[in-house]
Amino acid sequence: AEALKKTSTEIIKKLMSFGVMATVNNDVDFDTATIIAEEYGVKTEKAVQISEEDILFDDIEEEDESKLVPRPPVVVVMGHVDHGKTSLLDAIRSTHVIDSEAGGITQHIGAYMVKAKDRRITFLDTPGHEAFTAMRARGAQVTDIAILVVAADDGVMPQTIEAINHAKAANVSIIVAINKIDKPGANPDRVKQELTEHGIVAEEWGGDAIMVPVSAKKRENIDQLLEMVLLVADMLELKANPDRQAKGTIIEAKLDKERGPVATMLVQRGTLKAGDSIIAGSAFGRIKAMTNDKGTAIKSAGPSMPVEVLGMNEVPDAGEIFYAVTDEKVAKHLVEKRKYKQKEQQYKKSAKVSLEELYNQI
Ligand code: GTP
Ligand code: MG
Numbered sequence: 208a209e210a211l212k213k214t215s216t217e218i219i220k221k222l223m224s225f226g227v228m229a230t231v232n233n234d235v236d237f238d239t240a241t242i243i244a245e246e247y248g249v250k251t252e253k254a255v256q257i258s259e260e261d262i263l264f265d266d267i268e269e270e271d272e273s274k275l276v277p278r279p280p281v282v283v284v285m286g287h288v289d290h291g292k293t294s295l296l297d298a299i300r301s302t303h304v305i306d307s308e309a310g311g312i313t314q315h316i317g318a319y320m321v322k323a324k325d326r327r328i329t330f331l332d333t334p335g336h337e338a339f340t341a342m343r344a345r346g347a348q349v350t351d352i353a354i355l356v357v358a359a360d361d362g363v364m365p366q367t368i369e370a371i372n373h374a375k376a377a378n379v380s381i382i383v384a385i386n387k388i389d390k391p392g393a394n395p396d397r398v399k400q401e402l403t404e405h406g407i408v409a410e411e412w413g414g415d416a417i418m419v420p421v422s423a424k425k426r427e428n429i430d431q432l433l434e435m436v437l438l439v440a441d442m443l444e445l446k447a448n449p450d451r452q453a454k455g456t457i458i459e460a461k462l463d464k465e466r467g468p469v470a471t472m473l474v475q476r477g478t479l480k481a482g483d484s485i486i487a488g489s490a491f492g493r494i495k496a497m498t499n500d501k502g503t504a505i506k507s508a509g510p511s512m513p514v515e516v517l518g519m520n521e522v523p524d525a526g527e528i529f530y531a532v533t534d535e536k537v538a539k540h541l542v543e544k545r546k547y548k549q550k551e552q553q554y555k556k557s558a559k560v561s562l563e564e565l566y567n568q569i
Contacts, residue, residue: 211247221246268543270448278447278510279320279327279439281473283379285370287363292385295356295422296330299433301426313467318458318513323433328440329473329511331458349456352439353379354551355407356386359393359420363401371405380439381407382417384432389422391560424474433470447510453479454532457487458513460518460522468492468519472529479514479531480507484538487529489546492519 208218221243229235235243242253282563284292299321319330331350353374357367374381383402385395398419399409408414417435421428423537453474454528460470469492472479479485481497481504495518499505523529532538 211249212248218243235466236475251367270516274448275446276449276452278445278449279329279512280328280351280443280445281331281511282352282354282436283331283350284354284356285374287358287361287366290358290361290364291358291423292356295354295384295386295421298423298426298429299330318473320512323430324437326437327511328433328436328490331473331512331513338455338512339442349475350377350379351443352436353381354436355381355383357383357398357402358387359385359395359398360387360390362394362398363405368405372408380443382419382432382435382439383407383409384522385418386423388420388427389425406446410497445511447476449478449509451496452475452527453477453483453508454486456478457523457525457529459520459525459529462522468517468522470516470519470523472514472516474508474510474512474514476510477531478507478509479512479516481505483531484521484533484535485529485531486538486541486545487519487523488527489542490519490521490523490527491542493534493538494518495534505534 208215211218219229219231222235222239225242225434226238229237237251237253241311244251257405267317284296286292286371296319300319301349303447321328321330342480353370355370355374357363371381383398385398387393388395395418398410402416402418403414409416409418411418415440419432421432423429453472454477455475458471458473460468463469470487479494481494484493485491494516497505497508498510498515498518499508500513502515532541
Protein backbone atom coordinates (compact mmCIF):
# COMPACT_ATOMS: atom_id res chain seq x y z
CA ALA A 208 0.00 0.00 0.00
CA GLU A 209 2.82 2.34 0.89
CA ALA A 210 4.66 1.73 -2.36
CA LEU A 211 1.47 2.15 -4.39
CA LYS A 212 0.50 5.26 -2.39
CA LYS A 213 -2.87 3.71 -1.57
CA THR A 214 -4.57 3.10 1.74
CA SER A 215 -4.19 -0.35 3.25
CA THR A 216 -7.97 -0.74 3.23
CA GLU A 217 -8.02 -0.28 -0.52
CA ILE A 218 -5.30 -2.87 -1.02
CA ILE A 219 -7.06 -5.30 1.32
CA LYS A 220 -10.25 -4.85 -0.72
CA LYS A 221 -8.28 -5.42 -3.90
CA LEU A 222 -6.79 -8.58 -2.45
CA MET A 223 -10.27 -9.77 -1.45
CA SER A 224 -11.46 -9.26 -5.02
CA PHE A 225 -8.78 -11.76 -5.99
CA GLY A 226 -9.91 -14.13 -3.28
CA VAL A 227 -7.02 -13.36 -0.92
CA MET A 228 -8.16 -12.72 2.62
CA ALA A 229 -5.55 -10.61 4.35
CA THR A 230 -5.09 -8.13 7.15
CA VAL A 231 -2.43 -5.45 7.47
CA ASN A 232 -0.28 -7.88 9.42
CA ASN A 233 -0.09 -10.55 6.76
CA ASP A 234 2.64 -11.05 4.20
CA VAL A 235 1.67 -11.56 0.59
CA ASP A 236 3.98 -13.45 -1.70
CA PHE A 237 5.78 -11.87 -4.62
CA ASP A 238 3.36 -13.18 -7.28
CA THR A 239 0.31 -11.87 -5.43
CA ALA A 240 1.99 -8.52 -4.93
CA THR A 241 2.78 -8.43 -8.64
CA ILE A 242 -0.85 -9.07 -9.62
CA ILE A 243 -2.08 -6.31 -7.31
CA ALA A 244 0.61 -3.88 -8.47
CA GLU A 245 -0.32 -4.57 -12.11
CA GLU A 246 -3.87 -3.55 -11.28
CA TYR A 247 -2.46 -0.10 -10.63
CA GLY A 248 -0.14 -0.20 -13.62
CA VAL A 249 2.94 -0.63 -11.45
CA LYS A 250 5.75 -3.05 -12.28
CA THR A 251 7.33 -5.08 -9.50
CA GLU A 252 10.89 -6.20 -9.05
CA LYS A 253 12.41 -8.36 -6.32
CA ALA A 254 14.36 -6.12 -3.97
CA VAL A 255 15.55 -8.83 -1.64
CA GLN A 256 18.00 -11.27 -3.14
CA ILE A 257 18.76 -13.05 0.09
CA SER A 258 16.11 -14.15 2.54
CA GLU A 259 16.42 -14.52 6.27
CA GLU A 260 16.05 -18.23 5.71
CA ASP A 261 19.09 -18.11 3.45
CA ILE A 262 21.09 -16.68 6.31
CA LEU A 263 19.76 -19.20 8.79
CA PHE A 264 20.31 -22.12 6.47
CA ASP A 265 23.69 -20.73 5.63
CA ASP A 266 24.60 -21.51 9.20
CA ILE A 267 23.37 -25.07 9.17
CA GLU A 268 24.63 -25.81 5.69
CA GLU A 269 27.77 -27.92 5.50
CA GLU A 270 30.87 -26.10 4.39
CA ASP A 271 32.29 -27.20 1.07
CA GLU A 272 35.35 -29.09 2.32
CA SER A 273 37.34 -28.35 -0.80
CA LYS A 274 37.11 -24.61 -0.15
CA LEU A 275 38.44 -24.73 3.41
CA VAL A 276 41.89 -23.34 4.00
CA PRO A 277 43.92 -23.16 7.25
CA ARG A 278 43.17 -20.16 9.45
CA PRO A 279 45.06 -18.67 12.42
CA PRO A 280 44.06 -19.88 15.89
CA VAL A 281 42.03 -17.55 18.12
CA VAL A 282 43.43 -17.59 21.64
CA VAL A 283 41.92 -16.08 24.77
CA VAL A 284 44.07 -15.27 27.80
CA MET A 285 42.28 -15.94 31.08
CA GLY A 286 43.06 -16.10 34.76
CA HIS A 287 42.78 -14.56 38.18
CA VAL A 288 43.19 -10.85 38.70
CA ASP A 289 46.80 -9.60 38.68
CA HIS A 290 48.23 -12.94 37.65
CA GLY A 291 49.80 -11.22 34.65
CA LYS A 292 47.48 -11.66 31.66
CA THR A 293 48.03 -8.19 30.27
CA SER A 294 51.76 -8.37 30.97
CA LEU A 295 51.94 -11.66 29.12
CA LEU A 296 50.13 -10.19 26.13
CA ASP A 297 52.45 -7.19 26.24
CA ALA A 298 55.45 -9.50 26.27
CA ILE A 299 54.09 -11.46 23.32
CA ARG A 300 53.24 -8.36 21.34
CA SER A 301 56.48 -6.50 21.95
CA THR A 302 58.50 -9.26 20.38
CA HIS A 303 56.01 -10.56 17.86
CA VAL A 304 53.99 -7.68 16.45
CA ILE A 305 53.35 -8.11 12.75
CA ASP A 306 54.09 -4.56 11.73
CA SER A 307 56.17 -2.63 14.23
CA GLU A 308 56.42 0.29 11.81
CA ALA A 309 52.79 1.31 12.24
CA GLY A 310 53.20 4.73 13.81
CA GLY A 311 50.97 6.71 16.09
CA ILE A 312 48.95 5.52 19.02
CA THR A 313 47.89 1.93 18.84
CA GLN A 314 44.15 1.73 18.75
CA HIS A 315 42.97 -0.57 21.45
CA ILE A 316 40.56 -2.97 19.91
CA GLY A 317 40.76 -5.64 22.58
CA ALA A 318 42.11 -8.19 20.16
CA TYR A 319 45.52 -8.57 18.59
CA MET A 320 47.15 -10.52 15.85
CA VAL A 321 50.78 -11.51 16.26
CA LYS A 322 53.25 -13.41 14.16
CA ALA A 323 55.19 -16.39 15.48
CA LYS A 324 57.34 -18.64 13.30
CA ASP A 325 55.85 -16.95 10.25
CA ARG A 326 52.38 -17.90 11.35
CA ARG A 327 49.68 -15.68 12.71
CA ILE A 328 47.88 -16.03 16.04
CA THR A 329 44.91 -13.95 17.20
CA PHE A 330 44.81 -13.08 20.88
CA LEU A 331 41.77 -11.80 22.71
CA ASP A 332 42.52 -9.38 25.48
CA THR A 333 40.75 -9.01 28.84
CA PRO A 334 39.52 -12.52 29.51
CA GLY A 335 37.14 -11.68 32.33
CA HIS A 336 35.64 -9.55 29.60
CA GLU A 337 31.93 -9.09 29.33
CA ALA A 338 32.15 -10.21 25.72
CA PHE A 339 33.68 -13.50 26.76
CA THR A 340 30.78 -14.22 29.11
CA ALA A 341 28.24 -13.28 26.46
CA MET A 342 29.97 -15.55 24.00
CA ARG A 343 30.02 -18.43 26.45
CA ALA A 344 26.38 -17.91 27.17
CA ARG A 345 25.60 -18.24 23.49
CA GLY A 346 27.76 -21.30 23.32
CA ALA A 347 29.56 -19.78 20.42
CA GLN A 348 32.88 -21.29 19.58
CA VAL A 349 34.74 -18.05 19.26
CA THR A 350 38.06 -19.10 20.68
CA ASP A 351 40.02 -22.21 19.86
CA ILE A 352 42.53 -22.18 22.67
CA ALA A 353 42.60 -20.67 26.16
CA ILE A 354 45.84 -19.69 27.87
CA LEU A 355 45.19 -20.00 31.57
CA VAL A 356 47.55 -17.70 33.42
CA VAL A 357 48.34 -18.74 37.00
CA ALA A 358 50.84 -16.78 39.09
CA ALA A 359 53.42 -19.16 40.54
CA ASP A 360 53.55 -17.20 43.80
CA ASP A 361 49.79 -17.09 44.27
CA GLY A 362 48.45 -20.38 42.91
CA VAL A 363 44.94 -21.34 41.90
CA MET A 364 42.44 -18.65 42.91
CA PRO A 365 38.65 -18.21 42.47
CA GLN A 366 38.87 -16.62 39.01
CA THR A 367 41.31 -19.32 37.93
CA ILE A 368 38.62 -21.90 38.67
CA GLU A 369 35.98 -19.79 36.98
CA ALA A 370 38.17 -19.54 33.90
CA ILE A 371 38.69 -23.31 33.86
CA ASN A 372 34.93 -23.81 33.97
CA HIS A 373 34.36 -21.32 31.14
CA ALA A 374 36.92 -23.02 28.96
CA LYS A 375 35.58 -26.49 29.72
CA ALA A 376 31.98 -25.45 29.07
CA ALA A 377 32.99 -24.02 25.72
CA ASN A 378 35.09 -27.06 24.86
CA VAL A 379 38.20 -24.95 24.40
CA SER A 380 41.71 -26.45 24.64
CA ILE A 381 43.60 -25.15 27.67
CA ILE A 382 47.30 -24.32 27.83
CA VAL A 383 48.53 -23.30 31.27
CA ALA A 384 51.07 -20.49 31.58
CA ILE A 385 52.59 -20.62 35.04
CA ASN A 386 53.65 -16.99 35.32
CA LYS A 387 55.96 -14.95 37.55
CA ILE A 388 58.54 -17.73 37.87
CA ASP A 389 61.13 -14.99 38.41
CA LYS A 390 59.62 -14.16 41.79
CA PRO A 391 61.34 -15.44 44.93
CA GLY A 392 58.14 -17.04 46.24
CA ALA A 393 57.37 -18.83 42.98
CA ASN A 394 56.32 -22.46 43.34
CA PRO A 395 55.30 -23.97 39.98
CA ASP A 396 54.84 -27.44 41.48
CA ARG A 397 52.24 -26.12 43.89
CA VAL A 398 50.32 -24.64 40.95
CA LYS A 399 50.44 -28.01 39.16
CA GLN A 400 49.24 -29.74 42.30
CA GLU A 401 46.34 -27.35 42.78
CA LEU A 402 45.31 -27.63 39.14
CA THR A 403 45.16 -31.41 39.50
CA GLU A 404 42.31 -30.91 41.94
CA HIS A 405 40.40 -29.25 39.11
CA GLY A 406 41.00 -31.97 36.60
CA ILE A 407 43.96 -30.38 34.85
CA VAL A 408 46.95 -32.71 35.07
CA ALA A 409 50.33 -31.74 33.63
CA GLU A 410 51.82 -33.92 30.89
CA GLU A 411 54.93 -34.53 32.98
CA TRP A 412 52.63 -35.87 35.69
CA GLY A 413 50.91 -38.27 33.35
CA GLY A 414 48.08 -36.00 32.28
CA ASP A 415 47.40 -34.25 29.00
CA ALA A 416 47.64 -30.59 29.99
CA ILE A 417 50.43 -28.53 28.50
CA MET A 418 52.00 -26.27 31.10
CA VAL A 419 54.70 -23.71 30.36
CA PRO A 420 56.51 -21.86 33.14
CA VAL A 421 56.96 -18.25 32.03
CA SER A 422 57.92 -14.82 33.22
CA ALA A 423 56.06 -12.05 31.47
CA LYS A 424 58.27 -9.54 33.23
CA LYS A 425 61.60 -11.08 32.24
CA ARG A 426 60.18 -12.25 28.88
CA GLU A 427 61.19 -15.81 29.67
CA ASN A 428 59.81 -18.80 27.75
CA ILE A 429 57.45 -16.66 25.67
CA ASP A 430 58.58 -18.38 22.46
CA GLN A 431 58.03 -21.76 24.04
CA LEU A 432 54.50 -20.78 24.98
CA LEU A 433 53.77 -19.61 21.43
CA GLU A 434 55.19 -22.85 20.06
CA MET A 435 52.75 -24.77 22.23
CA VAL A 436 49.89 -22.61 20.94
CA LEU A 437 50.88 -23.47 17.37
CA LEU A 438 51.23 -27.14 18.26
CA VAL A 439 47.73 -27.29 19.71
CA ALA A 440 46.43 -25.28 16.75
CA ASP A 441 47.92 -27.86 14.37
CA MET A 442 46.14 -30.66 16.20
CA LEU A 443 42.86 -28.79 15.91
CA GLU A 444 43.29 -28.40 12.12
CA LEU A 445 41.58 -25.03 12.12
CA LYS A 446 40.09 -24.15 8.77
CA ALA A 447 37.66 -21.71 7.21
CA ASN A 448 36.43 -20.71 3.78
CA PRO A 449 37.66 -17.16 3.07
CA ASP A 450 35.78 -17.06 -0.22
CA ARG A 451 32.24 -16.28 0.92
CA GLN A 452 30.24 -13.58 2.69
CA ALA A 453 31.66 -12.88 6.11
CA LYS A 454 30.26 -14.11 9.39
CA GLY A 455 31.71 -13.55 12.84
CA THR A 456 31.18 -12.29 16.37
CA ILE A 457 31.02 -8.85 17.98
CA ILE A 458 33.83 -8.81 20.57
CA GLU A 459 32.98 -5.41 22.00
CA ALA A 460 31.16 -2.28 20.91
CA LYS A 461 30.71 1.23 22.16
CA LEU A 462 29.30 4.59 21.15
CA ASP A 463 31.98 7.08 20.20
CA LYS A 464 30.91 10.73 20.43
CA GLU A 465 32.49 11.64 17.12
CA ARG A 466 32.53 8.41 15.18
CA GLY A 467 29.21 6.89 16.26
CA PRO A 468 28.89 3.17 17.01
CA VAL A 469 32.30 1.46 16.96
CA ALA A 470 32.41 -2.32 16.97
CA THR A 471 35.30 -4.72 17.37
CA MET A 472 34.54 -7.83 15.39
CA LEU A 473 36.19 -11.15 14.89
CA VAL A 474 35.79 -12.53 11.38
CA GLN A 475 35.25 -16.28 11.64
CA ARG A 476 34.31 -17.21 8.11
CA GLY A 477 34.49 -15.55 4.73
CA THR A 478 36.09 -12.20 4.05
CA LEU A 479 34.73 -8.94 5.42
CA LYS A 480 35.21 -5.97 3.10
CA ALA A 481 35.00 -2.23 3.59
CA GLY A 482 31.68 -1.20 2.09
CA ASP A 483 29.97 -4.47 3.05
CA SER A 484 26.49 -4.28 4.52
CA ILE A 485 26.16 -6.16 7.78
CA ILE A 486 23.62 -7.10 10.39
CA ALA A 487 24.26 -7.98 14.05
CA GLY A 488 21.21 -8.61 16.18
CA SER A 489 18.99 -5.57 15.74
CA ALA A 490 21.85 -3.41 14.47
CA PHE A 491 22.72 -2.99 10.82
CA GLY A 492 24.74 -0.77 8.54
CA ARG A 493 27.31 -0.39 5.83
CA ILE A 494 30.98 -0.48 6.77
CA LYS A 495 32.25 3.07 6.38
CA ALA A 496 35.71 2.36 7.70
CA MET A 497 37.55 -0.73 8.87
CA THR A 498 40.85 -0.81 10.77
CA ASN A 499 43.11 -3.56 12.02
CA ASP A 500 44.52 -3.90 15.55
CA LYS A 501 47.18 -1.25 14.79
CA GLY A 502 44.58 1.30 13.77
CA THR A 503 45.57 1.01 10.11
CA ALA A 504 42.75 1.31 7.57
CA ILE A 505 42.21 -1.95 5.71
CA LYS A 506 40.00 -2.97 2.80
CA SER A 507 39.35 -6.58 3.72
CA ALA A 508 39.72 -9.03 6.60
CA GLY A 509 39.77 -12.81 6.37
CA PRO A 510 39.04 -15.60 8.90
CA SER A 511 40.38 -15.12 12.48
CA MET A 512 41.12 -11.46 11.90
CA PRO A 513 39.95 -8.92 14.48
CA VAL A 514 38.82 -5.57 13.08
CA GLU A 515 37.27 -2.34 14.23
CA VAL A 516 34.29 -1.26 12.20
CA LEU A 517 32.44 2.04 11.77
CA GLY A 518 29.05 2.48 10.15
CA MET A 519 26.49 0.57 12.22
CA ASN A 520 23.21 2.36 12.96
CA GLU A 521 23.34 1.41 16.63
CA VAL A 522 25.73 -0.22 19.10
CA PRO A 523 25.47 -4.00 18.68
CA ASP A 524 25.62 -6.29 21.73
CA ALA A 525 28.87 -8.05 22.54
CA GLY A 526 28.61 -11.71 21.69
CA GLU A 527 26.15 -11.08 18.87
CA ILE A 528 26.79 -12.86 15.58
CA PHE A 529 27.26 -10.60 12.55
CA TYR A 530 26.61 -11.44 8.92
CA ALA A 531 27.58 -9.64 5.75
CA VAL A 532 24.55 -9.43 3.45
CA THR A 533 23.95 -8.42 -0.17
CA ASP A 534 23.29 -4.74 0.41
CA GLU A 535 22.05 -2.21 2.93
CA LYS A 536 18.44 -2.65 1.82
CA VAL A 537 18.61 -6.33 2.64
CA ALA A 538 20.31 -5.56 5.95
CA LYS A 539 17.56 -3.12 6.90
CA HIS A 540 14.84 -5.49 5.79
CA LEU A 541 16.24 -8.39 7.81
CA VAL A 542 16.63 -6.29 10.94
CA GLU A 543 13.09 -4.98 10.62
CA LYS A 544 11.84 -8.52 10.21
CA ARG A 545 13.81 -9.61 13.27
CA LYS A 546 12.44 -6.76 15.35
CA TYR A 547 8.92 -7.52 14.17
CA LYS A 548 9.31 -11.17 15.12
CA GLN A 549 10.66 -10.22 18.54
CA LYS A 550 7.71 -7.92 19.16
CA GLU A 551 5.31 -10.59 17.98
CA GLN A 552 6.83 -13.09 20.41
CA GLN A 553 6.72 -10.61 23.26
CA TYR A 554 3.11 -9.88 22.45
CA LYS A 555 2.23 -13.56 22.34
CA LYS A 556 3.95 -14.09 25.67
CA SER A 557 2.22 -11.20 27.40
CA ALA A 558 -1.12 -12.18 25.86
CA LYS A 559 -0.70 -15.68 27.22
CA VAL A 560 0.27 -14.39 30.64
CA SER A 561 -2.72 -12.11 30.89
CA LEU A 562 -5.05 -14.91 29.81
CA GLU A 563 -3.63 -17.09 32.55
CA GLU A 564 -4.02 -14.28 35.03
CA LEU A 565 -7.59 -13.83 33.92
CA TYR A 566 -8.22 -17.53 34.33
CA ASN A 567 -6.72 -17.47 37.82
CA GLN A 568 -8.97 -14.61 38.79
CA ILE A 569 -12.02 -16.60 37.76
P1 GTP B 1 43.93 -7.99 35.57
O1 GTP B 1 43.77 -7.59 34.14
O2 GTP B 1 43.64 -6.89 36.53
O3 GTP B 1 43.19 -9.24 35.89
O4 GTP B 1 45.48 -8.31 35.81
P2 GTP B 1 46.45 -9.04 34.85
O5 GTP B 1 46.28 -10.51 35.00
O6 GTP B 1 46.36 -8.50 33.49
O7 GTP B 1 47.86 -8.68 35.49
P3 GTP B 1 48.91 -7.59 35.01
O8 GTP B 1 49.53 -8.02 33.74
O9 GTP B 1 48.30 -6.27 35.06
O10 GTP B 1 50.01 -7.78 36.11
C1 GTP B 1 49.75 -7.58 37.50
C2 GTP B 1 51.04 -7.28 38.22
O11 GTP B 1 51.90 -8.41 38.15
C3 GTP B 1 51.82 -6.13 37.60
O12 GTP B 1 52.36 -5.37 38.63
C4 GTP B 1 52.90 -6.82 36.81
O13 GTP B 1 54.07 -6.05 36.71
C5 GTP B 1 53.16 -8.05 37.64
N1 GTP B 1 53.68 -9.15 36.83
C6 GTP B 1 53.12 -9.67 35.72
N2 GTP B 1 53.86 -10.67 35.23
C7 GTP B 1 54.93 -10.77 36.05
C8 GTP B 1 56.08 -11.64 36.06
O14 GTP B 1 56.28 -12.50 35.23
N3 GTP B 1 56.96 -11.46 37.10
C9 GTP B 1 56.78 -10.51 38.05
N4 GTP B 1 57.69 -10.43 38.99
N5 GTP B 1 55.73 -9.70 38.05
C10 GTP B 1 54.81 -9.81 37.07
MG1 MG C 1 44.93 -7.14 32.62
